[in-house]
Amino acid sequence: MYAWVRRHPLLPDAALALAMYLMFGVSSAQTYNPGWAQAAIGGVFAAGLVFRRVAPVPSFMVVAAAAFVQWAGDVQLSPMDAMLLPSFYSISGYGPRWASRAGLGVGLLGAVLATARYVAPYGDQDTLAISVTFFAAMVVGAWALGDVRRVRQAHVAELVARAEMAERERDQQARIAAVEERARIARDMHDVVAHNLSVIVVQADGGRYVAEHDPATAVKTLGTIGETGRTALADMRRLLGVLRTGEPSEDRGPQPGIAQLPELLESVRQAGLSVEHERSGTPRELDAGRGLVVYRSVQEALTNTLKHAGPGARARVRLAYDADQVSVEVTDDGRGSAATSDGNGYGLRGMAERLGAFGGSVDAGPASGGGWRVLVRMPYGEGE
Numbered sequence: 001m002y003a004w005v006r007r008h009p010l011l012p013d014a015a016l017a018l019a020m021y022l023m024f025g026v027s028s029a030q031t032y033n034p035g036w037a038q039a040a041i042g043g044v045f046a047a048g049l050v051f052r053r054v055a056p057v058p059s060f061m062v063v064a065a066a067a068f069v070q071w072a073g074d075v076q077l078s079p080m081d082a083m084l085l086p087s088f089y090s091i092s093g094y095g096p097r098w099a100s101r102a103g104l105g106v107g108l109l110g111a112v113l114a115t116a117r118y119v120a121p122y123g124d125q126d127t128l129a130i131s132v133t134f135f136a137a138m139v140v141g142a143w144a145l146g147d148v149r150r151v152r153q154a155h156v157a158e159l160v161a162r163a164e165m166a167e168r169e170r171d172q173q174a175r176i177a178a179v180e181e182r183a184r185i186a187r188d189m190h191d192v193v194a195h196n197l198s199v200i201v202v203q204a205d206g207g208r209y210v211a212e213h214d215p216a217t218a219v220k221t222l223g224t225i226g227e228t229g230r231t232a233l234a235d236m237r238r239l240l241g242v243l244r245t246g247e248p249s250e251d252r253g254p255q256p257g258i259a260q261l262p263e264l265l266e267s268v269r270q271a272g273l274s275v276e277h278e279r280s281g282t283p284r285e286l287d288a289g290r291g292l293v294v295y296r297s298v299q300e301a302l303t304n305t306l307k308h309a310g311p312g313a314r315a316r317v318r319l320a321y322d323a324d325q326v327s328v329e330v331t332d333d334g335r336g337s338a339a340t341s342d343g344n345g346y347g348l349r350g351m352a353e354r355l356g357a358f359g360g361s362v363d364a365g366p367a368s369g370g371g372w373r374v375l376v377r378m379p380y381g382e383g384e
Contacts, residue, residue, distance in 0.1 A: 009053040017049035020083050028078035041070050042080040049083060052090035057099045063087040064106055071110075077118050084110075085142040092146025100150070104143050111135035156311050163307050234381075237357070257291025258319070258326070261298060265317060268302050274314040275302070281321030284380060293354045294328060294378050297362065300351050301330035301374040309334020309372065325360075325379045333371040351376075 005012055025042025029035040048062035067084060069075075084107075091103035111132055119131040207221035256264070265275045286294065298317060305315050313334035320327045352362050360378040367373040 010050065013052055013054075014050045016086070017046040017083075020049065020086070021046035021080075024079040024082050028080040032076045032078040034075070037070075037073065037075045038078055038080060041066050041075060042083065045080060045083040045087075049086055049090075052086060053094050056090050056095035060087050060091040060095065060099070060103055060106075064110075067110060071113055071117055074117065077114065085138065088139055088142040089146040089149075092143045093149035094146070100143075100147065104139070107139035107143060108136055111139055152311055160307050163303050167303070256295045257288065258286060258294055259291070260295060261317070261319070264295065264299055264302070268306065268315075273302065273306050273309075276314070276316045277319070278316070279319045279321075284321055284326070286326065286378070287381060290358050290360075290378055290381060293358060293360065294326065294376060296354065297351050297374075297376045298328055298330060300348070301364075301376075304348075304374075305330070305332045305334065305372065313371075325377050327378070328376045330374045330376075331367055331371060336366040336371045 021042055025039060025046060028042060029039035032038050044066035045063055048059045048066070050059075052059045063084060064087075067081075070081075088103060088107050092100045095103065114135055115128055115131040120128060123131065204221075204225060207218045207225070211218040262277070265277055268275055302315060302317075305313060309315075309332045313332050315330065315332040318329040318331075320329075348362070348364055355362050355376065355378065358378060358381065360376065362377075363373075363375040365373060
């Protein structure tokens with residue numbers, strides 16, 4: 001609904017203009033004289049508000065011109081003049097910067113002219129000062145609210161641009177590292193898998209010779225063969241997964257893991273997203289590769305929240321150490337399924353592939369109470 005309103009502002013703005021006209025314009029026409037002038041000027045105010053977001057500068061010019069006609073024709077101030085406030089808000093929040101400043105100047109000038117026309121003939125200097133201050137405060141208040149909206153939208157746009165730039169840089173670095181990574185995989189195939197297979201062959205040959213004379217040693221040898229085979233199989237799965245996807249593995253050198261999640265959350269908070277963190281269960285150690293994948297998954301989920309959840313969204317990260325796996329749930333209270341998407345889904349697909357290489361999984365989609373939910377599960381990997 002929120003995204004639809006953003007794409008079609010004319011309809012909600014027309015509803016707002018109609019509601020304000022019925023609330024202020026009609027009552028002013030019935031109460032203040034001349035009624036026809038009140039109704040006509042109020043109608044022009046309402047017509048200008050209809051396109052206050054689509055064309056903020058022409059909209060403000062129409063409303064300001066109608067207000068000048070009211071002043072020049074000595075038409076009484078009435079409740080319909082409350083429709084001027086959304087116009088000041090809109091020129092400040094949606095118009096270009098020069099128009100925003102010009103709108104503030106027009107409003108302050110209008111405060112002085114209104115005081116001179118409607119208050120000066122009947123009041124003393126104190127009354128004039130209070131009147132000018134009151135009218136100016138109304139104008140500045142509406143204008144300031146619009147300016148806050150402008151600054152907030154600019155800040156969100158900057159954060160999104162930074163996230164997109166970081167994503168592009170990450171993809172570029174991945175492409176540059178592809179050739180080097182494939183060569184590293186070939187070395188790993190030789191150094192790790194070939195070594196393990198050699199151990200298996202040697203142990204099998206030795207076990208065959210001692211089986212008849214030393215059964216205890218043969219049993220021990222078979223255990224070594226089984227453990228080495230499981231290690232080789234696990235390493236082979238990881239290497240083949242990287243070859244299949246063409247993505248470089250990231251478990252080389254010092255890399256972040258679950259222990260670095262608080263720093264990640266703090267950096268996201270500094271970018272403007274409110275994040276809460278909960279942990280349950282007894283912490284258990286993950287190997288470097290698994291810890292890195294969990295870290296990257298949380299990073300991707302929070303980046304998506306920053307890009308798509310919308311202004312004012314909040315996120316929650318729940319880390320749970322279960323009996324056989326660690327799970328991380330990242331939720332937010334943003335737009336959920338109503339958020340716009342670029343349709344690529346590379347981040348989520350890459351997350352699923354990295355987790356799958358270690359036997360993990362990811363479940364992502366709209367949360368039941370609104371917002372978005374990403375659930376990452378990663379087995380500890382003991383006994384592989």
